[in-house]
Amino acid sequence: MDNSEIAALLNNIGDMLEIIGESSFRVGAYRRAANVISALPRDINDIRGDKQGLTSIQGVGKGIAEKLAQLLDTGKMDYYEELKTKLPGSLVELIHIQGVGPKKAKLFYEELGVESVDDLEKALQEHRVKDLPGMGVKTEDNILRGLELYKKQSGRLLLSQAVPAAEKIINYLQKYSDVTEISTAGSLRRWRETIGDIDILAATNKPRQVADEFCNYPDVVSVLAKGETKCSVLLHNGLQVDLRLMKPAQFGSALQYFTGSKLHNIHLRELAKKRGLKLSEYGLFNLAGNKLLAGADEADIYNELGLDYIEPVLREDKGEIEAAAAGKLPDLIKLSDIKGDLHAHTQASDGQSSLEEMAAFAQKLGYQYLAISDHAQTLKVAHGLDLKRFEEQWRQIAELNRQWEDFTLLTAVELNINSEGKTDFPDEVLARFDIVAASIHTGFTQDKERITYRTITAMANPHIDIICHPTGRILDRRPPYAIDLVQVFAAAKKTGTILELNAFPDRLDLNDDQLRAAKRYGVKFAINTDAHHFGHLANMRYGLHTAQRGWLTSADVINTLPIDSLLKSL
DNA sequence: GCCGTTTTCGGCCCGACTGTTTTCAGTCG
Secondary structure (H helix, E strand, O other), rough: HHHHHHHHHHHHHHHHHHHHOOOOHHHHHHHHHEEEEEEEOOHHHHHHHOOOHHOOOOOOOOOHHHHHHHHHHHHHHHHHHHHHHOOOOOOHHHHOOOOHHHHHHHHHHHHHHOOOHHHHHHHHHHOOOOOOOOOOHHHHHHHHHHHHHHHHHOEEEEEHHHHHHHHHHHHHHHHHHHOOOOEEEEHHHHOOEEEEOOOEEEOOOOOHHHHHHOOOOOOEEEEEEEEOOEEEEEEOOOOOEEEEEEOOOHHHHHHHHOOHHHHHHHHHHHHHHHOOOEEOOOOEEEOOOOOOEEOHHHHHHHOOOOOOOOOOHHHOOOOOOHHHOOOOOEEOOOHOOOEEEEOOOOOOOOOOOOOOHOOOOHHHOOOOEEEEEEEEEEOOOOOOEOOOHHHHHHHHHHHHHHOOOOEEEEEEEEEEEEEEEEOOOOOOOOOOOOOOEEEEOOOOOOHHHHHHHHHHHHOOOOOOOEOOOOOOOOOEEEEOOOOHHHHHHHHHHHOOOOEEOOOOOOOOOOOOOHHHHHHHHHHHHHHHHOOOOOOHHHHHHHHHHHHHHOOHHHHHHHHHOOOOHHHHHH
């Protein structure tokens, strides 16, 4: 089992313990351990072999370490198996429905025999819930609404749906209402790969007027709640947007609080307490609560706690607070560091734009270079190019390059790694491209050993510079294929092969935790959009923020290099 | 179940809202 699978299992245990009614601190301990392990830069199996062992992991003590050791050694954990006999397998799913927590899940199970989401739906329809102690008609309605929501958005929203929608609303409110400051908050501001709902925070002295304007926003189909501190609306595309209204003097502390993550906030408040202070959404206070130390400005809160400012993308309680205390936060890569894009397709294969259109948009973004990396001959479904067609493309690129002084189209290819680990062209052909990328497009269902072998075999070819979308996952549609990333990272370091961070919003592959792990191995990255239309080149920002979430600096990413250094490094 | 520049035992973040209740439990973020 890998780190993310272990983390998922620990979270599941946390959910089960909560329903059983275990101490919330024990529940929290399992969730913290899960959070830390998901971000671990090393394979947990290796740590198991260390002298200090699993307890060297912050948040893993003797109890969890013993259980994990058994799991890693035998593939089973007695404790988990025992819990599963106490609760039906799908009962934990209930607490992911808005309005249902552990207590109600337990009540429904014990009193109504509800064991799954389907059971609950039936019980609600038959109005068996309202007669339970502490329940009523309104509770029943609330849960029914939560259930509808749960069914509708089983998957969370992609960043690429949420970010533009939020930006439009912010522009609108700035234009038509009296806000002094306004920002996104929540997981959207942290640029998590998927978003639950859109949170927006505004500072104003005229909350009623801002609330009115917000509810009049043209895309609103229904107003769910409207008050002076909070409004919720539903947009016609099904998105829920929450607007929170604050006084300017509290904007910083409110923004800090509503940005989260939950675990980051808990850790920060613990730290405040240790220093004799108290932190809430209303500000940072002395313990007596009568002296305000910070509130209007978010950065002041961190500074008053003795920390460097922590960017929202890092606020996951994955070591950023310790790093900020030690002055060791990374100098995160910025969008302006990106000098070009190394993965783009044209009409020649499965793209929709011409060479000229791609180049024009890349220049508009201020790039020095763009690599045209169409698919090659064996990927028939994408109309891959044979050598003759590539030679024609090279001729066109050379001709176009003559007219620009400070911009270059690079000749590239995205090879397909077949089930034997072989690619489309012999080495003497590969040597003729500026950049050679390779990736897996077929045989997703092969076993871990096989897929890892294919990838590592391709990396061993000295002509192959980059491995694209290394896990093949597509958010909400396709899980990653079975691949041993630890072996891949080690091989990437050894062979000097670059790993791609694919910026396409439903890929983001490698993801944040994987980037951080790979960085520890000394791997270098390319952040590429994999554009199939010139407009897709603008997706770079989704990759960029994912890179930040992976603690990457500009030195970790090769397409921050000017063109001559780039070509030399390849 | 974890952890220690107040502690190896006794703590463990903070506040608001809702719905069901007469003082609070449950849920949420």
